Amino acid sequence: MNGKTFFEFCMSVRQRHVEDAVHGVITELDENAVRSSIKFVDYKVDETSDHPVTATLQLKDGQLAHVRCKYLVGADGGRSTVRALSSIPFPGVSSPHKWVRLDAIVKSDLPVQRGPGVGVESDAHGNVLWVPTDNGRTRIGFVLKDELYGVDGSSVTAETVMEEARKALLPNSLEFVQLDWWTVYAIGQRVAEQFRKGRVILAGDAAHTHSSGAAQGMNTGIHDATNLAWKLAGVVKGWYKEEVLDVYDSERRASAQHLIELDKDVASLISGKIPERFNAPPDADVNEYLYGVFEASAGFGVGLEVSYPENLLNKTYPGDELSSTVQVGHRGPDAALFRPGARFPRRLQELVASSGRRFSILVFAGEVHSVDGFPTLPEARAAKYAELRQYVDSAESFARTLADVFQFVTVVRGEGVMQPAEAIGVPPLGKMAYDHTGDAYDKYGVRTGEGALVVLRPDGIVGFAAPLALDGIRAVGLYFEGFVEPRTIRQGAPLWKVGSAVGEVSVGGQEEHTV
Incomplete structure (x- = not known):
């Protein structure tokens, strides 16, 4: 995936360590957010209630708790x-294959042991998975023969798994120093x-x-x-x-x-x-x-090419003018950008990050040229940008009622100065960043002489693109009005509040609020 990500490497970390890391971050935000060792029992729905779902949970001590939620x-x-x-x-099918997966500290004479994961060809076991993971462990995987699996797999032991792994790696050697974990399982391919x-x-x-x-x-x-x-x-x-x-x-x-x-x-x-x-x-x-x-x-x-079709959130500009060739419904490309006065670049995806809470409207304002030694937008382009700025500040702008649903990021082609208003003639819309090399403009298919408006969803998918013009910014407003509840978001109201009440919980007949 050369050129599509800034992380050109392969890293394998086992799921339990990933879960521990995520759990740690969540509990730093709210120590009561994760409650483990609780069994989900049943639920019922009452649409006349503000919290229609009542879920019944069994706690560690056997008591039943009733959680009301939306x-x-x-x-x-x-x-x-x-x-x-x-x-x-x-629905789906059950694959006839039975798979072995194991994590262990091993010794082998394989030529590649701690590099990227490889597939080892085996006459007896097909393609054998060999993936170095964290803490000196290696994950090995292969298809188990039906005669060894038996009727239900209950006769398979750790010794069986290790012996088959040794056979699967032949003619290379394999010695087990410590077997951490193993499993044998059948596959259900279902949706x-x-x-x-x-x-x-x-x-x-x-x-x-x-x-x-x-x-x-x-x-x-x-x-x-x-x-x-x-x-x-x-x-x-x-x-x-x-x-x-x-x-x-x-x-x-x-x-x-x-x-x-x-x-x-x-x-x-x-x-x-x-x-x-x-x-x-x-x-x-x-x-x-x-x-x-x-x-x-x-x-x-x-995951870099996961994409979605046109729908309520992924829309094509209705006009004839194509301001950007970036594909709606596809991941927004990343690029290296410079903040005003910065010597080192930052990733575009860092600049648009907002804890997953806001859409980002990328305002590609065009290329700056040197005028009396200062980088400045051409007069016609600066006038269009000022027109947009005036509209966004006006009473008719969608920004008045939907301000907390999105954020602006202005991207200018060229090298800039510490004071962005000097380059574009008016205070910039949102954060300001300079595309020194034209990387962002190229990846988003934006002509520097025309500019564009590109809307990124909170998950980084391109939702909409429009010309850098009044018709374009009004079309962006119509795009949001298609799925945003009107007049429900007040300017300055918090969009995401960690620790807010999610419902009510009753344990042993006593009511208490969860946070």
Whole structure:
């Protein structure tokens, strides 16, 4: 993915350590936000209540707690209780393959041991996964023979797994110093028929399951979370219309279906079998097909090319004038930009970050030229920018009622000065940044002589693009009015408040508020 990310490396950290890190950050914000060892039992919905969902939970001591909330998110795994109680069908197929995964400290004479993950070809076990992970551990994975798995896998032992791993690495050696963890599992390639059913929303493995062949389990769950979190927060707070939650359903379900089709190919190829749809010749090399699938799907696999179709949140400008060639529904490209007076660049994605709470309107104002030694926008371009500035400050502007839904970031091509107003003639809209090399303008397909307006969603997806003109900024306002509840967001009101009450909890008959 050269040129599409500033992180040109591969890092493998096991999920339990990722969860610990996330848990630590959340508890720093609110020590009561995460409550573990609680079992979800049941729920009911009463639409006449301000908090329609009442969820029943079983605590560590066996007591039942009743939590009232507005929505119930089922992120409770492939055997989701939430999904089952909601009667949401989970169609799909069960793969015939049984997979081994283990983490261990090992010794081997493999030529590559602590570099990027590799696939080791094995006549007996197909393609063997070898991935160096954290703390000196290595993750090894392969398909287990049916005769060893038996009827239900209950006869498989740690010794069986280690012995098969040694065979899978032949003719290279493999010695186990310490086996931390192992598992043998079957694969269900399934996608829920609905990711949203009324007050119930599914995410992660509760919504889709697949093999670990393409390393997409946690990746896909994180994409679900980043797609859903800001939508759900906005609907609960009354910022967005409820149809925004239907966009989560359509966007992420389609993405999961695409992943399942990819996974079917990967799982079969890793096991050493070429799917029939490839119409491969009898002497075809299965690894060539596997590498071809991985190469073709690399962008989707690492998340940089996850994209969504046109919908309520992804709209094409209705006019004929194309101000930017960036694709609506696709990830907004990253680029190195300089803040006024800074000697070192910052990533565009850093400048638009807002804790996942705001849309960002990128104002590509055009290229500055040196006038009497000072970088300045050409007169015609400066006049257009000033016109936009005047409109945004006017009573008719959507910014008056929707100000907390978005933020402006002005991007100017060229090198700038400490005082941005000197370069553009008026105080800038939002933060100001200079594109020294033209990298951002090139990636967003913006002509420096014309400029553009590009709207990034809170999850970094391009939602809308329009010309740098009054018609363009008015079109941006209409875009927001399509899904933002009118006059519900006051200028200066907090958009995201950590620790706000989420409902009511009753334990042992006593009412208390949760934070």
